[in-house]
Amino acid sequence: MRGEMSDTAFRLKDIVKVFPGVKALDGASLDVRPGEVHGLVGENGAGKSTIIKVLAGIYQPEGGTIEIGGDALDPATPDNVHAAGVRFIHQELHLVPHFTVTESVFMGQEIAGPLGLARRAMRRKAETFLRDTLGIELPGNRLIRDIGPAERKLVQVARALIDGHAKVVVFDEPTAPLASEEVLKVMHAIARLKRQGIAILYVSHYLNEITEICDRVTVFRQGRDVSLFETVTDDIAPALVSAMIGRELSAFFPDNRRTPGEIALRIEGLGDGHAFEGIDLSVRRGEIFGIAGLIGSGREELVDTLYGLRRAEAGSVSLDGKPIQLKTAARAVEQGFVLVPRDRRHDGLVLSMTVEENATLSTLDENAAFGLVDRKKARAKTEELIGELDIRPANPAAVTRFLSGGNQQKVVLARWLAKDARVFIFDEPTVGVDVGAKAEIYQLIERLAEAGAVVLISSSDPVELVGVCDRVAVMMRGAVSRTIDREALQVDRLVAATTGADERREAAHA
Known part of the structure; x- marks a missing residue:
């Protein structure tokens, strides 16, 4: 292990969070110590994003406790979480391209002088912080659009930490949009924050980064913390993978x-x-x-x-x-070429239309005569597709919005089967x-290949x-x-x- 620490920067214990029809967190716990980099890993849907939003005060849990610096927060709100010194670095940058580095760092927390904004003081402070805290030389008058992705990420970090009150920093997939050589700049900055005693929660799918930088790692699976690795070594990646999957x-x-x-x-x-x-x-x-x-x-x-x-x-x-x-x-x-899109509700379907209308959108010319849709022909084709794909309810007039996710996906597929792609x-x-x-969708995919x-x-x-x-x-x-x-x-x-x-x-x- 890379060092023992007795205090706890924050602790989430037995957190339960329920959405309609889904228990996103089912008694999940997580604690991070000052001056450590703590990894949080898990497959998509494991509950990582949900517990971060619970910590941020965005979601109110149905059960469990939240402690920051030893103090219980009930409820945790974005304001009192921020006041307790917790900062969040999200994957999305949310920076304005035509702002300068200084303007971006101080956006929403500008320093006022006797004659308005203290621009020179802000620039000095921004450049000093970037150099001394994050280890990067970056002119304060440089425009965001003129710097690289890694520098933009560090500007985002500086913006979160410039007030000097940060005790915990949550990095949520910070390197996802970065190239390999740019990742090192972010890694070096995180190491510098750790040396200053700041507690860091590092959420990433990249296990090579987890084993490189983290002191301990918690694994989430199906809304629970299923493993805590107290020792992080170069060869634990297979054990992390096994804990993340947990199923045959x-x-x-x-x-x-x-x-x-x-x-x-x-x-x-x-x-x-x-x-x-x-x-x-x-x-x-x-x-x-x-x-x-x-x-x-x-x-x-x-x-x-x-x-x-x-x-x-x-x-x-x-x-x-x-x-x-x-x-x-x-x-x-x-x-x-046809696409069954990842966001079927917004990109694949017209939700207010019926199954028949959605299923025949790609073949309107084949189901039309003299510019008018042949409803009888379209209905016959739709009924054939409903039977082939087992769309439920088996009703061409059913409004697509009210179908289950699986049946909506079948309707998207029905449209392209009718097109003979x-x-x-x-x-x-x-x-x-x-x-x-x-299971039905996999069988349909297999039939297409056959x-x-x-x-x-x-x-x-x-x-x-x-x-x-x-x-x-x-x-x-x-x-x-x-x-x-x-x-x-x-x-x-x-x-x-x-x-x-x-x-x-x-x-x-x-």
Whole structure:
């Protein structure tokens, strides 16, 4: 262990938080000591974000206690949590591009002088703080838009700490949007804060960062703290992964007896000039190909580019040997690409419309005569799709808003099945759906592949990817770090690859 500390900077004990139909926290506990960096890890949905919002006073828990500096807060509110010295550094920057560094650091907490704002004093204080506390030389008159992502993150840190009252700093995925060389600047700044006795809660999916910087680590799973690692060593990543997963592959995944055909989809040197670059992938017809990656890996941006929602700045895409132009979503659909989006309620459906209206949106021209929709033909097609996908209720006139998450996802899929697409892109296909609906969606994906479609699945759930995919490409910081074949696909190995834990382990044995 990297040092024992007797005091507690904050303690959350037996916290319960319930949302309609979901127990997000089920007796979760967490404590952080002064002068330590305490890691908090867990899969998506484990309760990490919820407990941070409880600590911030944004959510009021149904049970449990909150103590900061030994004092109980009942209730904890944003104001009294801030007064107790707790500061939060979120993934989003919330900085104004045309503000200077000084203006950004002091936004909302400006220093007044006899003739108005004490601009010179604020600049001196901002530059001194950035240099002495965070270890970076940055002119106070530099515009935010003219500095790099790591410098912007440190300006965000300075803004939270400039008043000098911070005792606890919560870093929530601070390095997600940063490139590898930029991460070191943030790591060095955190180490300096630790030496000043500030308690730090470090929340990250990147296990290589957790093992690099943290003194202790708490693992959350399904709304509870399931493991506390009192000693952090270079080789604990596999144990962290095991604690995070805590489950075996479920029996509801379909049997895979397919033999994929020839390469149908080629992606060569694809880049958007910002989030990812140099992507080379080949996908066979009848293959289910997974794309794994954390927030900031470029995974979501790659999916959007393949569907024409983002512009590619470099590289090419071809299908069955023919070049594909993915400049708009409409053009992508014309060329056989369809997307089942990650946010189905906002991007995939018109919630006020019926199942029939949503399911036939992509085939209006096929169901129309003389400019008018042939309702009888559209109804017949919808009823066929309802039966094929087992959409419930089995009513074409049902309003989509009132369907369950799983049935809403089926309606999105029904629209594209009616279109006879050649490439199906599933982006987080089972987020917010129950276990039964997941099993049905996986079976549908398997059937698409059996019929010879190219299927891409972008997902943050490693269990899902291992359960349904033939191969998985792992993205880290805008590039494909490796591709794992089905024979080698294991949940712990995939989690290690996406979090960088395997790189850490390989480096230790080099």
